[in-house]
Amino acid sequence: MMSRLVLLAAGALLSASPPALAQDEVGRTFKFTKVDLALLDEVKEVDRQLEKKGSVFTDPELTAYLQNVVERMVGDNPAPDNVKYRVHVLRDPLVNAFALPNGSIYVNTGLLALLENEAQLAAVLGHELTHAAARHSYLQNRSMRKKSVAMHILAAAGSAGGYFPSGSVFGSTLTLAASVSQMVLVASVFGYSQNMEREADRLGLDLMTLGKYDPAAMPATFERMDEKLEVEPVETFYRTHPKLVERIATTKQLAASRRLEDARPASETDYLAHAAPAICYNIQADLASRRPRTAIARADRLVQWKPDEPLYRSLLADGYRVLGARTTAPGAEELGRRGQSDDRKRLIRMTEAEEQRDLLKLPGGTDLKKNNQAKAAELYLSTIEKNPSSAEAHRGLAMLYEDQEQFEDAAREFHKYLELAPPDAPDRLRIQGRIDKASQGLRGREPGK
Numbered sequence: 001m002m003s004r005l006v007l008l009a010a011g012a013l014l015s016a017s018p019p020a021l022a023q024d025e026v027g028r029t030f031k032f033t034k035v036d037l038a039l040l041d042e043v044k045e046v047d048r049q050l051e052k053k054g055s056v057f058t059d060p061e062l063t064a065y066l067q068n069v070v071e072r073m074v075g076d077n078p079a080p081d082n083v084k085y086r087v088h089v090l091r092d093p094l095v096n097a098f099a100l101p102n103g104s105i106y107v108n109t110g111l112l113a114l115l116e117n118e119a120q121l122a123a124v125l126g127h128e129l130t131h132a133a134a135r136h137s138y139l140q141n142r143s144m145r146k147k148s149v150a151m152h153i154l155a156a157a158g159s160a161g162g163y164f165p166s167g168s169v170f171g172s173t174l175t176l177a178a179s180v181s182q183m184v185l186v187a188s189v190f191g192y193s194q195n196m197e198r199e200a201d202r203l204g205l206d207l208m209t210l211g212k213y214d215p216a217a218m219p220a221t222f223e224r225m226d227e228k229l230e231v232e233p234v235e236t237f238y239r240t241h242p243k244l245v246e247r248i249a250t251t252k253q254l255a256a257s258r259r260l261e262d263a264r265p266a267s268e269t270d271y272l273a274h275a276a277p278a279i280c281y282n283i284q285a286d287l288a289s290r291r292p293r294t295a296i297a298r299a300d301r302l303v304q305w306k307p308d309e310p311l312y313r314s315l316l317a318d319g320y321r322v323l324g325a326r327t328t329a330p331g332a333e334e335l336g337r338r339g340q341s342d343d344r345k346r347l348i349r350m351t352e353a354e355e356q357r358d359l360l361k362l363p364g365g366t367d368l369k370k371n372n373q374a375k376a377a378e379l380y381l382s383t384i385e386k387n388p389s390s391a392e393a394h395r396g397l398a399m400l401y402e403d404q405e406q407f408e409d410a411a412r413e414f415h416k417y418l419e420l421a422p423p424d425a426p427d428r429l430r431i432q433g434r435i436d437k438a439s440q441g442l443r444g445r446e447p448g449k
Helices: 004-010 034-052 060-074 109-114 118-133 136-143 147-163 172-180 182-190 194-210 217-224 243-256 268-288 292-305 310-323 337-349 352-361 365-386 391-403 407-420 428-444
Strands: 086-090 097-099 104-108
Touching (some): 060 194, 060 268, 104 109, 118 217, 217 243, 292 310, 365 391
């Protein structure tokens, strides 16, 4: 039988018409076939591989927080057969989340860094809960067994990796999942059928209501996802246009009929207190993936929350340092279709250094870089003045000096970082290598050399 969770959500409000899925005989009387059991084994392997490869962001407090949000919406309703609701955080700046048919729900750090409060988190989790409870993966997998559909999905999986810049962690979990299960690719990027996705939004809103979360947070979440800072190599279901615009309009109408007088407070401060570790990781991942504008936006938010936290200030400074000759926000040309296409090509075909050289040739490019470096320097130096033991600030300042070919200053700050960093800091060898290069730069300036 279909999970009581879905049936209860379907009839949670008398003002809401019963969703089609609740009346669907296939969904309500779901029986496992060999094909379904094979998929179940496959997704269990996905869970194992994601854990084994280190793709899961391990933070017990954050995981418990996410799990608690799920449990508030599920209540005492039992899960369907072969389903256990468990939430995991993935190390991936791609704005995305997906649910496996065994009840594993994965939320990317990129999505956690974007959300503003717990109610918006509940909107995402409620949507994904519905996919698992309503057996969407199994039902879509049955329909996908046609050869033409399977070939289309596999072709998409094969090309997905080519859209990510070299050395980037962007989309890393998608690449891994695609090598294990084509269903994960469908669920995490392309989404389910249009009817199933609409169902997940509709029933997700009802689950939010059961958990005492303001339903208006769902359209607010989609509006957040319409952020336009940088082009993404792959457009996920959560950010696909024009579907996103349609979802905002539809969920606004549905949320209006599900108003709560006693909704839980939607506190950004409380949310950041739980999500900050994942956001910090994601800022670093964005920087490694050539997304400094996004990194700056996320770091600035943390600095606004806790202005004196040295790690947050250092991350914001890192963003301005990596920004180079870029503006902090895209111009009108970049936002156009051609501009996005050009940005995507540069991301794939050019290294960071090559792109920066081209940007410096543009009118105002040199001034932009100088101004961004000046902002970075001010943040690093003011952070060190208040917190001399901030290893991250010393390291970032050293990298800035390195970029400016101030090799003696760079070597000094790198040495200071090594003094302050933990003995097991994973970048110790790399930093020593940078000190050696800085020394070579100094020798190259000596007369006769």
